Amino acid sequence: xxxxxxxxxxxxxxxxxxxxxxxxxxxxxxxxxxxxxxxxxxxxxxxxxxxxxxxxxxxxxxxxxxxxxxxxxxxxxxxxxxxxxxxxxxxxxxxxxxxxxxxxxxxxxxxxxxxxxxxxxxxxxxxxxxxxxxxx
Amino acid sequence: xxxxxxxxxxxxxxxxxxxxxxxxxxxxxxxxxxxxxxxxxxxxxxxxxxxxxxxxxxxxxxxxxxxxxxxxxxxxxxxxxxxxxxxxxxxxxxxxxxxxxxxxxxxxxxxxxxxxxxxxxxxxxxxxxxxxxxxxxxxxxxxxxxxxxxxxxxxxxxxxxxxxxxxxxxxxxxxxxxxxxxxxxxxxxxxxxxxxxxxxxxxxxxxxxxxxxxxxxxxxxxxxxxxxxxxxxxxxxxxxxxxx
Numbered sequence: 399x400x401x402x403x404x405x406x407x408x409x410x411x412x413x414x415x416x417x418x419x420x421x422x423x424x425x426x427x428x429x430x431x432x433x434x435x436x437x438x439x440x441x442x443x444x445x446x447x448x449x450x451x452x453x454x455x456x457x458x459x460x461x462x463x464x465x466x467x468x469x470x471x472x473x474x475x476x477x478x479x480x481x482x483x484x485x486x487x488x489x490x491x492x493x494x495x496x497x498x499x500x501x502x503x504x505x506x507x508x509x510x511x512x513x514x515x516x517x518x519x520x521x522x523x524x525x526x527x528x529x530x531x532x533x534x
Numbered sequence: 535x536x537x538x539x540x541x542x543x544x545x546x547x548x549x550x551x552x553x554x555x556x557x558x559x560x561x562x563x564x565x566x567x568x569x570x571x572x573x574x575x576x577x578x579x580x581x582x583x584x585x586x587x588x589x590x591x592x593x594x595x596x597x598x599x600x601x602x603x604x605x606x607x608x609x610x611x612x613x614x615x616x617x618x619x620x621x622x623x624x625x626x627x628x629x630x631x632x633x634x635x636x637x638x639x640x641x642x643x644x645x646x647x648x649x650x651x652x653x654x655x656x657x658x659x660x661x662x663x664x665x666x667x668x669x670x671x672x673x674x675x676x677x678x679x680x681x682x683x684x685x686x687x688x689x690x691x692x693x694x695x696x697x698x699x700x701x702x703x704x705x706x707x708x709x710x711x712x713x714x715x716x717x718x719x720x721x722x723x724x725x726x727x728x729x730x731x732x733x734x735x736x737x738x739x740x741x742x743x744x745x746x747x748x749x750x751x752x753x754x755x756x757x758x759x760x761x762x763x764x765x766x767x768x769x770x771x772x773x774x775x776x777x778x
Contacts, residue, residue: 503610503719507618510573510604511625518602 415454415476419447442490446483450476541568541649542628544619546612546701547636551580553747557638558588558601564642569600569628572636573619576609612701613722617713620705624714631710635701637747644742648704656738657709658730660695661702666741675759679766683724686767690774691731696739698724709735718773721766728773 426443429435453460453476464472543561547554554572561570574581585603592599604618616633623631630652634640644661651659663670664680672680676699683698700723705713709730718725730737 499719503614503617506606506608506610507614507621510606510618511622514602514604514622 411473412454412457416451419451419454423447423451439490439494442483442487446479446487449479449483453479539630540628541566541630541632542619542623542626543568543570543632543634543645544616544623545570545572545634545636546575546615546619547572547577547581548575548609548612548615549577549579549581550636550638551577551584553638554581554584554636555588557634557636557640557642560638561634561642561645562592562601564645566645568632569602569626571602571604571619571622573615574603574605575611575615576606611719613717613719616722617717617719620710620714620717624710629707629710631705633701633703633705639745639747640702641743641745644702644740648702648740648742651738651740652704652706654738655736657706657735658727658737659704659706660697660700660727660737660739661742662697662700662739663742663744664696665739668741668743670744670746675763679759679763682763683766683770686770687724687727687731690770691728693731693737695727695731695737698727702742702744718769721762721769724766724770725773728770729776732774732776 423444426435426440426447430437430440453463460472460475464470464475467475467478469475469478543566545554545557545561558570558572572585574585582605585605589599589601589603592601602622604622606615606618610618619633620631630649632645632648634642634645640661648659648661663672680698684695687693687695687698703723712729712733712735713726716729718729727737
């Protein structure tokens, strides 16, 4: 049985969606150029906005994609891409955060152990100095 | 040639101004030939100044005092604090480490007994509150949690461990080496038990009497007991899937 894929995207919605994704695309590029965002963290954003831009520009692409993922109301496909993209970005950041927390812990412990090492060396030196001055 | 056993006692502490002096004095009084490492996990009360005074007093009494104080610049949690102590022990050539919480609930008089347990071939010896009936009354939500963790550990590792959250433990050389490198930051006691059992290490429990907390506040309040029970159960299950 042929499935019926419904829904049309109005011209205004198409223009807004295209402009929106282009703006966000430009924002990511701007942040990378300014050095405020590492390019490694931008891949998922580019993929998400690229996909949204692709199906916003071409209605054929939108219907093809809706059919592919089995979404009957075509404009919902845009939201599906956005939701999946955002979930992937959040998971990616959770992984990065966990790594940073681990590094933070190791660094804190390293500082603590070094402080103790330096402290005991300083105390040892002070003792030697005291002994030397007492001898003199 | 028999290699000499070098023992390091680790006391993790966080905001324990009311009990830290007691526990340190009790350990020092035992006159064991060990190094005592107190890890102050970023306390914001008077713990830090009390520790500094204790350090001065013990050094004045004994020039070769082996009291070391390690201070975290901020709070890492019990797992991070214990691991700092374990790292210190491993990097300074100790082959046995003992963890005893800074809240003075554990009586240091059992230290020798626990060390003997290690000599009987265990990699980790737990000072257990539940292997024998003791006078200590555990609040029921906590006891329920401990029983659930015990059951989960039995299901995942096929080994009955009665006290899964005890902060009174002795690490043998291999466990010390392992945990100085990888030690769980969250819910470390039950998770480290799973890590050891899953990797073929031996755990032994020895009954100890625990005292009621007289000062300070428990890091686990009744309010978040349910949340913790759920989180720790999930953590135990995940830990059992992990590789060494």
